[in-house]
Amino acid sequence: MYDIAIIGAGTAGGSAAVFAAKAGKKTIVIDSGKSMTKRALILNHYGIEEIAGPELIEIGQKQAANFGAEIVQDTVVNVTKTENGLKVEGESGTYEAKHVILATGALATLAEKIGVNTKDGTEPRIKTIVDVGLDGKTNIDGIWAAGTVAGVSVHTIITAGDGAKVAINVISELNGERYVDHDVLKN
Numbered sequence: 001m002y003d004i005a006i007i008g009a010g011t012a013g014g015s016a017a018v019f020a021a022k023a024g025k026k027t028i029v030i031d032s033g034k035s036m037t038k039r040a041l042i043l044n045h046y047g048i049e050e051i052a053g054p055e056l057i058e059i060g061q062k063q064a065a066n067f068g069a070e071i072v073q074d075t076v077v078n079v080t081k082t083e084n085g086l087k088v089e090g091e092s093g094t095y096e097a098k099h100v101i102l103a104t105g106a107l108a109t110l111a112e113k114i115g116v117n118t119k120d121g122t123e124p125r126i127k128t129i130v131d132v133g134l135d136g137k138t139n140i141d142g143i144w145a146a147g148t149v150a151g152v153s154v155h156t157i158i159t160a161g162d163g164a165k166v167a168i169n170v171i172s173e174l175n176g177e178r179y180v181d182h183d184v185l186k187n
């Protein structure tokens with residue numbers, strides 16, 4: 001049983017995975033390899049002068065894996081409730097988790113299929129988004145959403161920050177107290 005299963009390993013899902021795995025939560029990231037970020041040349045990401053989208057994604061996934069996140073290539077087709085949590089069904093495997101974060105980018109089809117409430121998008125070319133609260137919670141207990149699919153502005157630094165924000169909220173819920181991740185410079 002994973003603490004957190006993240007569906008989508010773009011900037012939102014990847015950054016959620018970094019925070020979740022670094023906090024010691026058993027984390028799996030399931031991705032179908034269709035990140036829109038793979039087409040981007042990014043010149044506006046704070047702290048990075050220039051980076052190609054595929055490289056940003058690759059570094060982020062490596063960072064998450066270094067903290068212990070499992071990253072698997074699969075397309076998730078269903079998420080259902082079980083007695084203990086949630087069952088995530090992929091085309092190639094099944095994964096059980098206490099919490100699920102939907103970070104599926106421009107694709108809201110999975111959210112619609114599993115009964116998560118959606119609404120019209122407001123960003124250019126993003127037709128449908130998940131209806132989430134400020135904390136990233138959907139209408140289904142244990143299912144959260146972050147990034148473009150949650151209606152966040154379609155920019156890497158914003159979607160990455162939103163993935164981190166939602167992961168911090170999930171970690172806080174698992175820990176039963178507000179979570180802060182601060183590392184300190186050594187002299």
Ligand SMILES: Cc1cc2nc3c(=O)[nH]c(=O)nc-3n(C[C@H](O)[C@H](O)[C@H](O)COP(=O)(O)OP(=O)(O)OC[C@H]3O[C@@H](n4cnc5c(N)ncnc54)[C@H](O)[C@@H]3O)c2cc1C
Nearest residue numbers: 008010011012032034035036040076105147148154155156
């Ligand atoms: C051409 C182009 C240029 C861009 N240029 C810039 C730029 O210069 N600066 C900038 O800030 N932003 C830019 N962006 C926007 C940026 O890429 C996005 O805002 C942001 O990174 C999206 O992050 P995300 O994690 O929400 O979605 P994505 O990066 O799209 O990731 C979503 C992931 O979810 C996976 N997924 C979806 N459904 C499933 C499923 N059922 N099962 C498993 N996995 C699934 C997909 O395969 C994908 O990998 C650009 C976008 C495009 C298309």
